[in-house]
Amino acid sequence: MPRVPPEMTRRARALRGNATEAERLVWLRLRTYRPRFTRQLVVGRYILDLACRQARLAVEFDGSQHLDSSYDAERTAFLESVGWRVMRFWNSEVVANPDGVAEAILGEVVRSCRPTHPQPLPSREGRKK
Template sequence: MPPSPLAGEGARRADEGYSSPKHRKVSGLLRGRARSMRHEPTEAEQRLWSLLRSRRFSGFKFRRQFPVDHYIADFVCLDARLIIEADGSQHAESTRDLTRDTYLHALNFRLLRLWNNDILARPDDVSETIWATLHEKPQ
């Protein structure tokens, strides 16, 4: 029997899978873009990732800069169908974000948009918001 794959290599656990067949069709270009975004996070994304990583919210697993169909989500918990976006001022009245959110809602994802200023200045409040969102009943 071959040895178990190292962390981050090989197959995911069965409970971490993404059920949409579209996931398998993510282009190499989009995956490459997501990978480069993981290596160049904003300060707010770094802080938010430190709150979300390592199953710190009741064992919920988050992934960062994760392709969902033809979009890249800042953070996603597949089990809870929750996408968290860290937004700066450029997202204040973005019609592009509205279109994206509508599309992701159609895929049965819930979205939580957090302002970068809040992530940096009030991490405890942000943690409470994430906790509450994870534990509320999906509609």
């Protein structure tokens, strides 16, 4: 995998520090699940709002500036060409129903890899010495 340009890393960190309300609401619900979710992941020349690397799932939260955006279509086409599936939600939809959006995302992860678990079991639990 090619190294991420330093400017993209700086932009991703800045976006992580200035998350939108929709991003915060969903992140609070998904951050403890396995497989892990990542915020502001750099893929190619794009920064994904939320991603699950293991499931190769990109989640984008769109505001009104994304209405009829050719940039979003180009971005989705690129991500799909490198093996990512893209889910898009309107910010207003997330704010109105963050639990439903989180459930939809987890459902897609389950379909693509395996069930998630909020807290992984300790690796040596139940073993006798």
